[in-house]
Amino acid sequence: MPRRLVHRAAVAEVFVTDAMVLGEDHFLVGSQWPRDHALYHPDTHHRSDPLLLSETIRQALVYLAHWHYGVPLTHRFVGYDMDFEITDPGALCVGGLPLPVELEARWQWTDRRPPRRYGARIEAALSVGGRSCGRGSLRVVALDERSYRIIRGSVGGADSAVAAAAEEPRRCVEPTLVGRLRNKDSVLEPGPTANEWLLRPDPDHAILFDHPTDHLPLMVLLEGFRQLGHLTTHSEAPQPGGPAFTLVSAAVDCLAFGELDVPTRLVVLEDETAAEKRAERRLRLDALQGDALIASCASVWAPVRLAMAGERPVGLPVPCA
Structure with a gap:
């Protein structure tokens, strides 16, 4: 799959492989998920990262727009809302080969x-x-350069915005506390109050900022919401055989552009009444710049049993020879 057709600069970040037409506005999209990934890595149970689904849906929409519907490659894509749900996590376990997945998509x-x-x-x-x-689903608008510049107003170029965002040193949370492996992958920084966090992604991150941009991409906001959800549901260190939580669904609404050079605060609210009645935890995560709400995420975190030492996770495929 050519990188430009899914708006990716790096070959390794292209997950969609091909597509075929099933009917009017009806498609089958093929994708290959990696066995491992610097950011979207498998969890301790060898299950694929759920955000691979959201990124694959994003790539599928962009590809179909260019390949089938003739939207010009020069148009800018702006996301309005995205949601996804993992209904069978066991089917997404990583084995000895990359995982071939299919999307039956309707446009x-x-x-x-x-x-x-x-x-x-x-x-x-x-x-x-x-x-x-x-x-899952995704809604976007693709705009030509003139229309995009009109709605963005007097915002500076991507280079100046990224430079402004990088002026202050990052003091991000330890990556293991937010479910990540590397310091550069942690995007959360302690906020001004105990209940607030700052979204501080590394502007030089090769995956979160695969190509220049003049605003916070949808996938960066989603990564911030995911990390805050993980931090909230794992605030106490889990014991072997005890409960842990995994993200099984998320619905993100984007209400305004997130500027790179304006502090972005993240706050989390939990439906405590629902938590008393259900095993899962339901979190609402909001992103604000100043007093303006720029994005909101409703997420569900389901409990999973931590694998005991030496125990093979249930449903893990046997590696192929």
Whole structure:
């Protein structure tokens, strides 16, 4: 898959492999998920990172827009909302080979005004080897450069915005506390109060900022929400055989552009009434710049049993020879 057709600069970050037409606005999209990844790595139970689903849906929408619907490659894509749900985590266990997944996708135009503006939504069902295991959707608008500059106003270029964001040194949370492996992958920094955090991604991060941008990308906001959710649900160190939590669904609404050179505060609220009645934890995570809400995420974290030392995770495929 050519990198430009999924808006990626690095070959290693291209997950969509091909697509075929099943009917009018109906497609089958193939993808290959890596056995390991610097950012979207498997968890301790060898399950694939759920954000691989959201990134694959994003790439599928961009690819179909260019390949099938003829949206110009020079158009800017702006996300409005995204949601995903993992219904069968066991189907997404990593084995001895990269994981081949399929998206059965349906396309819907929401605001089509060519050649300047193309608004669209994609709904996708996820399966592995015919085994249904999740779903998701994404709504975007693709704008020509003139239209994009009009809605962005007097915002400076990507280089100046990234430079401004990098002026202050990062003091991010230890990566293991937010479910990440490397210091550069942690995007959370303690905020001004005990209940607030700052979203401080590394502007030189090769995956979060795969190519220049003048605003916080949707996937960066989603990574911040995921890390804050992990920190919240794992505030106490789990014991072997005890409870842990994994992200099984998220719904993100983007209400405004997130500027790179403006502090972004993250706050979390939990439905405590629901928590008393259910095993899972339901968190609402908000991103604010100043007093303005720029994005909100409703997430569900389901309990999983920690694998005992030396125990093989249930459902883990036997590595191929």
